[in-house]
Amino acid sequence: MRIGGGRQEGAVQLEEFLNEVRDRGEYQSRDEAEHVSTAVLWVLATRIAPEEADDLAARLPAPLDEALHLERGRPESFGLEEFLWRVAEQTGARPRTAQWDACAVLSTVADAVPGGRVDHLLSRLPTRYAELFGRTGPQAGSPQAGSPQAGTRQAASSEQT
Numbered sequence: 001m002r003i004g005g006g007r008q009e010g011a012v013q014l015e016e017f018l019n020e021v022r023d024r025g026e027y028q029s030r031d032e033a034e035h036v037s038t039a040v041l042w043v044l045a046t047r048i049a050p051e052e053a054d055d056l057a058a059r060l061p062a063p064l065d066e067a068l069h070l071e072r073g074r075p076e077s078f079g080l081e082e083f084l085w086r087v088a089e090q091t092g093a094r095p096r097t098a099q100w101d102a103c104a105v106l107s108t109v110a111d112a113v114p115g116g117r118v119d120h121l122l123s124r125l126p127t128r129y130a131e132l133f134g135r136t137g138p139q140a141g142s143p144q145a146g147s148p149q150a151g152t153r154q155a156a157s158s159e160q161t
Contacts, residue, residue, distance in 0.1 A: 012112040014061035020111070025104030033104075034064075039090035040105040041067035043083060049075050052121055059113040080128040099132075107134035 015030075022033035041060070045053045045068045057065035078086075081095075088098035110118045110133040122130050130136060 012059070012061060014064065017061060017064065017108060017112060020108045021104050024108060025101060027104075036091055036101045037064055037105045037108075038067045040087055040102050041109075042070070043086045043090060044068070044106070045070045046076050046086070047078065047083060048121065048124065052124065055117065056109070056113065056121065059117070060109070079126055080132075083129070083132075102132045103134070106132040110134050 018030050018033045018037065021027070021037050022030060025033060025036060027033045027036065041064060044056075048056075050070075053068040053070070057068035060068070084095050084098045084102060087093070087102050088095050091098060091101060093101060118133060118135075122133060122135060
């Protein structure tokens with residue numbers, strides 16, 4: 001699936017993006033999808049270089065792009081577990097639900113921006129981040145991989161980590 005339109009070639013419209021996140025994450029409302037999207041993108045922005053965040057922001061609609069523009073220095077270095085913990089902290093969710101949330105948002109990002117840009121971003125992150133963007137091997141789509149398409153949000157919320 002390719003979603004597109006927007007202010008720059010390859011940029012996506014806000015409603016289209018949020019509808020996709022809402023469907024993938026099985027959220028109750030557009031507002032919930034926007035809140036989760038903003039939280040995940042904000043945490044991602046703390047992990048990647050400012051230039052990479054700016055490049056990604058240029059392809060996402062306002063106000064989501066603003067979550068990628070942080071006043072900060074160099075990116076922080078942390079693994080997938082810390083990333084999910086930070087998403088959980090931002091959303092008030094459990095870590096397993098945070099993985100679901102991150103997959104819903106980042107797999108939509110992967111579909112919304114040109115593949116080469118996502119591949120470049122992933123080349124700068126630890127390998128395990130690829131599963132959040134829907135870029136896994138044979139386990140893609142399995143609940144173990146954390147894919148929102150592989151179960152229900154309610155099941156992810158009720159699991160213990």
